[in-house]
Amino acid sequence: MKRLVMVLFLVGVVAASRGLIPWQLVFAPLLGLLIWSIGIASFGSLNRGAAHIPDGPPEAVDPDERVTYTCTGCGAEVLLLVRGSAMPPRHCGEKMHERREVRSTRA
Structure with missing residues (x-):
């Protein structure tokens, strides 16, 4: 795939340098491939970033x-x-702070 893209790019550069096609037709597909690869990498990071999902049953x-x-x-x-996991939840991009209150046993 990479060889094919490189060959097509070189053919496009030769054709554009001789004035047969405009330069936009050479660089537009490369820009499209760049945007596509960044998008695929972004979706891949969403899949790998699922470490916050708890492993075991809730307690x-x-x-x-x-x-x-x-x-x-x-x-x-x-x-x-x-409690689903030992990690605190996140809000506003930061970990939230835990606070524990023990209920009074006085009647």
Whole structure:
């Protein structure tokens, strides 16, 4: 595939240098291949970046303990009911900060 692209590019350069075709017809397909390869690489990184998905079954959180995660960027707060992984969730591109509150046992 790479050889074919290189041969076609060289043929296009020769034809454009002799004035048979405009230079835009030589560089437009190369620009298209560049955009296509960047797009394919971007989708590939989405597939490989799934490390945040938990491996095992979810674990129930202790009912006497309230676990919340807070985003320092915007102030969003998440109450954790079931823990899927040990990693904290992300919000605004940053890891959220964990806060634990133990429920009082006084009656």
